[in-house]
Amino acid sequence: MKSKFAVVGLIAGLSAAISFPVQARISGADVHSLIVAGDPAGSPPDSPDKRIDPNTASSPFSGVVSVNVQYDGQSFICSGTLVSKRHVVTAGHCIDTDGNGTVVDLTKPGSSVRAVFNASPTPGDPGRAIVTAATVAMNPNYHGFGNCPSGVPGFCLNDDIAVVTLDQDAPHAAKIYRAFTGDLTEGQVFTMVGYGRSGDGVAGYSVDPDFRIKRSGQNVMDLFDRDDEQNFAAGPKEVWYADFDGRGQDSFCTMFSVCTPILPNDKETNIGGGDSGGATFIYRNGEYFLAGNTTFGGTFQGQTPGAFGTYFGGMMVGAYDDWLEQATGGDLITVVPEPETYALMLAGLSMLPAVARRRRGK
């Protein structure tokens, strides 16, 4: 079983000048797409086991699934999030069979996409149902991981989002998440949930992905890229980026002067292979809203994959709400919760204008 994860290669240089898009500064060599724990000796101490969700009915993450994709005799693990009783949002590259955006053909013998529910810890319980996909849909502006149409700069991380339509209803115990379509800005704390590789901030990856073991953690949004089809100069924020801080390492602060809060050792998290397509939630007024997915991770030169200092990111759900509504047959529930006031730790270092983009409410 392989994990789908996009690892972007090295950042080209350490120029102090800030330039956009973020992707223009990433030269992608080794591309793949977790939840990684903090420092085992840190305070509070941490470990991959501490991040495991108990899969109880009361877990706020009961609607986060693992996704098994099979084609050409291969089997892959990804993650996904339930947004209606029939629809799971995941990553585009999870259903891409050739790196060029060729969607897995479900009519082919041996090819399948399945959502593995873990809304219960008990084997045999309906909350652990495995539900087969009837159809899958990839965002039409996605052409494969790092596969850039001519003239498009950067690494073509954008638009890496997909919808799996189930052939029967999800288990009742699995939570359905509403989509957040309001604007988010740097400094936004978010929670990630997925089934991918884990490890810790010192040693990097050490624990394999598992269709039944779901982990969660948090980080802070640092950077965004706008629409690649508009040369990154306009349109909604499509891609978010975060760094994995710890043991004195704060890469985006050091390199790009984006110095958002560093979360406690047992909260700050990275992602790993198999987390692709997993949830990026924001928490408002007692509810987790789906604000994005997770799709890629990368290292700066010399870093251990998955360890402190590395970075990762995913898509912003709000940038794709029209397409998601279409792909879910209108079942996606979108909301624009009341804005909150975010304190920028270092206002003078804020890179991006806080342009509010009005989204259509539902």
Ligand SMILES: [Ca+2]
């Ligand atoms: Ca695109």
Ligand SMILES: [Ca+2]
């Ligand atoms: Ca785009």
Ligand SMILES: [Ca+2]
């Ligand atoms: Ca961080």
Ligand SMILES: [Ca+2]
């Ligand atoms: Ca940081």
